[in-house]
Amino acid sequence: MEIVLYVAGIVFMLIGLGLSIGLHEVGHLVPAKLFGVRVGQYMIGFGPRLWSKRIGETEYGFKMLPLGGFISMSGMYPPSKSTGPASGVFRSLIQDARAANDETIAEGAEDRVFYRLPVWKRVIVMLGGPLMNLLLAVVIFTVLVSGIGVQQGTTTIASVNECVVPASSTATECTSADPPSPAAEAGIQPGDVLVSIDGRPVSTFAEATAIVQAAPGETLDMVVRRAGEEKTLSITPIAAERTLTDASGQPVLDDAGDPVVKEVGYVGMGAQMGYVQQPLTAGPQLAAENVSRVASLIVTLPVRLWDVGVSLVTGSERDPNGPLSVVGVGRLAGEVAATDAPVLNRFAILLSLLGSLNVALFVFNLIPLLPLDGGHVVVALWEGVRRVWAKLFRRPPPAPVDATKLVPLTVVVAVLLIGMGALLLVADLFNPVKLLG
Template sequence: MEILLYLGGLLFVLVGLGISIALHELGHLVPAKLFGVHVGQYMIGFGPKLFSRKIGETEYGVKALPVGGFISMSGMYPPSPGEEDTASRGAFRALIQDARAANDETIDPARAGRVFYLLPVWKRVIVMFGGPFMNLVLAVVIFTVLLSGIGVQQGTTTIASVSQCVLSAGSTQKTCAPSDPVAPAAQAGVRPGDRIVSVDGHSVSTFAQASAIIQASPGKTIPFVVERGGSRVTLQLTPVAAQRQAVDQNGSPVVNDKGLPVMHQVGYAGVGAQLAYVQQPITAGVDQAFANAGSVVSLISNLPVRVWDVGVSLVTGTPRDPNGPLSVVGVGRIAGEVATADAPLLNRFAVLLSLMGSLNIALFVFNLVPLLPLDGGHIAVALWEGIKRVWAKAFRRPPPKPVDATRLVPLTIVVAGLLIAMGALLMIADLFNPVKLPT
């Protein structure tokens, strides 16, 4: 059964990734066709073709490796200016000319006016931005379903458990010893099933609010009003001072420069809350999507360092940063582990949805990096041509020729090579030193 669940998690990621890629390429295809560009192919995946079907002038198909996709548009770049002697001009010139020759083959003389490079700048930007934009839209939909449909699991004001004694931070003790001090909640008479109404005179609607007041009141006796059996009962609660590890705004433990936990003193009562899914406002999905996008931008800005750290962890066997980059293999492994986790089915499904939402945000942000062959590189080329045209018009000069992006082919090959190398390293690391999920 566990193997089937693990495979189910992998299948969830593969299907989700396929849908994400298909919608990404659809985001390019639809505006390209609307603007009259001839599109020869719409393909999901790379490598050997599994199947395809031609509808109208476009061949639609699926290839063996589900790690990307593409559409083939006529005339991505201007045609070659003329014959060049590639043998006498070095390897880079040869690469440029080969790219021009391949581009020229996509330009059908019968469709000479239906080429990408002749589109106005704004239309080219829309075509190239359409792919990442679809990933953003899909992520917003996923996060909206997750947060506003399913909800966020939060502690309610209903008490689920009451500790009978106070244990030191980090203790593995599971039962109370006679010498252990009685927990404040148990001493005050709090019972499981009580619903917290107010703490220290402040009405509370979430357990987090009640917990914040308790933590801010070590050693202070405060009124603790609960609803029990339809009646309100006022108890006197005196939280004890306890040392607990500090956490940041994301709930992650805080450590100092030496890697040691940062401790601080808080009030402790010894109560646990019942958990429930609380639906969030309809705008929460948008907020979550852009919050994730900010995290991905931060990761990409430090990508060389992050990838180097992954390589060091692979060689030394040290634990990897759970917030570091992953390959598709790593995402699949995490999905499999989530699917087999000892947790309610709804909890596991929510985590898998969150994973797919984050994956689409990563696709959105990464594809906008202004380097060819990424979509952001094509957008940058179009915008540069637009700037040149505005400059020429402002100074009453003849309109400039279309920007010949084939001159950037050597740089494109270097970028593509680095992306392939990075992907290979991440895949190897995800196989032999995967990210460990918190238990």
């Protein structure tokens, strides 16, 4: 059964990746067609064609390697002028790129080419793909935190400590020297549901904890619901050194990574954990936090890749927040699906992985280098700058930017991307990230 669940997790992530790539290309396809550009192909994957069907002027299909996708737009660059035989590797690459570009310009559709679009329309077409991934990430995170919820302490009491022991103590049982806990003295019982404290309604255990911690030595009225009836209890938090925790019950850490211990009000009760639905604004906020995190990773990518290489050679543990290949993401999805946890917990983690994957696709494609979408945006913006400059100085409009001249740089970037992918693939096979320990 564990193997079946492991495979199911991988399949879930592969389907999610396929949908993410497909919608990314839809983000390019729809505005391109709306702006009148002739689109010859819409393909998911690379390599040999597995299946395709022509609808109108566009061929839709799938290829063998599901590692990306593309649409073939007519006239991405201006048509090349007649030149003689190419000499040199780079000149040959440029000429080949121009020839391939010329082949996309169909006879009779010379006016339906990408390079003739206004700059703002070209930017929209190229940003459409990454923005589709960002939108998908927002939807996924919204479903995750507002539909399923975030695991937090609820207002239902799970346990009541009989006594108070120091935060540094390792004792598991009370002794006669230990004072009874305020919660036990007040008569709070497991199963009680907190309604209000000190006249303030509480909807999460974190809200109740904040009120208690801020009132050491003060007697508070605590309203609980027990067996369908509300009871008012009096409770006096004592001042005690406690490890601070966040809303999900995890210890708050300082800059050195150590738990933060502080003298606060304490009553000695614990909450049942459950999924607490968040406002609809929480999904976009979580997506924005992920964008910031991935952008930081991209900025430090060379260092991160070096660390991956070192861990691969030495066998040391990899950074769980470092870059992964598709294989690495699949392995994590399989481990999550096969772990011994409630189904909802596993599904929530899988959704989180898929949302993070879409954020990564969004940020990575915005890198301002060809062949990535960000590179095409830079080319379009550069042409816009040249046109504005010519207009300011009353010069003739400049010729469209011939991006095929950047083919040598594009090849270098492509080789680096392939090398990065190969390194991460090998690392994920032989020294994978252990998310679950």
